[in-house]
Each structure stands twice: as C-alpha cells, then as structure tokens.
Amino acid sequence: MSAAPLLETRRLVIRRGDRITLDALDLQVPAGCVYALLGGNGAGKTTALNALLGFVTAASGQALVDGIDASRDPHAARARIAYLPENVALYPYLSGIENLRYFCTLSGLRLSLDSARALLRAAGLPREALARRVGGYSKGMRQKVGLAIARARQARAMLLDEPTSGLDPSAANEFARGVLAARDEGLAILMATHDLFNALQVADRIGILRDGRLVAELQARDVAHDELERIYLRHARAADEVSP
Structure with missing residues (x-):
C-alpha cells in the first residue's frame, strides 16, 4: 500500500x-x-x-x-472515526430521518432535512421508509440508518x-x-x-x-x-x- x-x-x-x-x-x-x-x-x-x-x-x-x-x-x-456496531441502537418511535438528525445533533452537527434524506437514500433506505417509525424497520433498514449516521459525521x-x-x-x-x-x-x-x-x-x-x-x-x-x-x-x- x-x-x-x-x-x-x-x-x-x-x-x-x-x-x-x-x-x-x-x-x-x-x-x-x-x-x-x-x-x-x-x-x-x-x-x-x-x-x-x-x-x-x-x-x-x-x-x-x-x-x-x-x-x-x-x-x-x-x-x-465513524463506528457502526452489529446492532444499531435507534429510537423506535422516531423515523429514520428523525433518528439521523437527532444523532447528528448529539455530535454537534446541524443536518438539514434535504441532507438527511440524501444520506439515507445514499445508504439504500427506500424513499417510502424515510418518514416511517424505526420500530417497524427490518434489521437491514436499521443498518442503513446506522451507515447514514456514520457517514454524516464526515469522519x-x-x-x-x-x-x-x-x-x-x-x-x-x-x-x-x-x-x-x-x-x-x-x-x-x-x-x-x-x-x-x-x-x-x-x-x-x-x-x-x-x-x-x-x-x-x-x-x-x-x-x-x-x-x-x-x-x-x-x-x-x-x-x-x-x-x-
């Protein structure tokens, strides 16, 4: 290398x-x-x-x-570093977008609604799932939210x-x-x-x-x-x- x-x-x-x-x-x-x-x-x-x-x-x-x-x-x-564990801990009563923006806030980042949508779509989350509660997500969908959170940190x-x-x-x-x-x-x-x-x-x-x-x-x-x-x-x- x-x-x-x-x-x-x-x-x-x-x-x-x-x-x-x-x-x-x-x-x-x-x-x-x-x-x-x-x-x-x-x-x-x-x-x-x-x-x-x-x-x-x-x-x-x-x-x-x-x-x-x-x-x-x-x-x-x-x-x-952005870290993605085996099981991503998300808030089940918040949507994918809300989880992403909330975790960014905890890291001191201000993420616009459009940027949140773009990150989640880039991670592979279906458009129709963006505003749905995470409690109804499959594990694969939760991992995609986790990937979007990791990438949002711009690590x-x-x-x-x-x-x-x-x-x-x-x-x-x-x-x-x-x-x-x-x-x-x-x-x-x-x-x-x-x-x-x-x-x-x-x-x-x-x-x-x-x-x-x-x-x-x-x-x-x-x-x-x-x-x-x-x-x-x-x-x-x-x-x-x-x-x-």
Whole structure:
C-alpha cells in the first residue's frame, strides 16, 4: 500500500488479565480502502476495533487513527472515526430521518432535512421508509440508518463490526453498495466480519485473525470464494487442533 494509512496498528498487543487477546498485530488501512478482518469468535476482531476506538489500552505497540495514538488520546482518535456496531441502537418511535438528525445533533452537527434524506437514500433506505417509525424497520433498514449516521459525521475512517450479521442476501448486498460508496468517497474502512462472501464483495484487502494473530493477508481481487474458504477453514482447524 503506497498511501499513508488512516487506520494502523503497529505490533499492537492487548492483554486481558493474563491472556493476550491481540498479539503483535500489524495492519494498515489507507484512504479509499476496505479491509475485511476475518476470524472466529474470540479471534480478536472486535478487540482490534476497540483498540482503535481507544476503549482498550495497548500493553505495547500502537493503535493509530490518522496518526493519533488511540491509547494516549482516545477522544481525538474517536473524533476521526465513524463506528457502526452489529446492532444499531435507534429510537423506535422516531423515523429514520428523525433518528439521523437527532444523532447528528448529539455530535454537534446541524443536518438539514434535504441532507438527511440524501444520506439515507445514499445508504439504500427506500424513499417510502424515510418518514416511517424505526420500530417497524427490518434489521437491514436499521443498518442503513446506522451507515447514514456514520457517514454524516464526515469522519475520515469507518469501523464496522459484523455489519451484515443476520441480514438476508438482498439486504447484505444493498448494504455492501453503501460501504463501497463510502470507500469511493475516500474513507478508510476496517470491517470485522464472519461473512466470507461479503468480505470478497466489498474488501480490497482481507486479513485472517487467529488467537489474536494475523495469520494470513490477501488481496481480495487475487482470491476466489472457494479459495478464501479453504484458507479460512485451514486456519480455523489449526486453531481447533491447538485448543485445550
């Protein structure tokens, strides 16, 4: 990667008690790149995101957001990140537009009605759903509101934690289009996921975590789905063999 990374970990070690949850993790995500981080439960994917958000402190090494050490200045690091969790917490009695404008207000942003509509439509939310209460939305529609909220913050980087979990193939495909639109606008995007198909659909680069270690790194354009599945399962079986 020739561009300077907006998201970067340098020999990052995270400990939880006596256990190492990230072990000398090195990864880089420049502007205009989607990096998919694959791995099973407990592999360290969410821990990597939390380190960049400054929610966990590095035992050694660094988690950097636009050059800012997230352990030393978590507020400045988070100010440059848009974060989309697996389950987006929205107010069910407010509409999609109202939720978007409310969360922008909490971040100190004033968003016009037209801008809110445009962001939600760009995220893939149907026009007829914009003014409906979120309580009647599917999970896929809620994720699209979350994506619009993330993009409204005009952050330089985005973290996605299992964003397509529980979505049907159509909803996952629509969500992928929104992620690619954000990438094409120049965001650096790090996505933790179990979804191999979605990883190949949106990622430029793919890393596989096992027991907190980056055990494989691939260019998405160079690997087919069946090959990625074989590589992923090989590492998963290796982890099972060494487990007590």
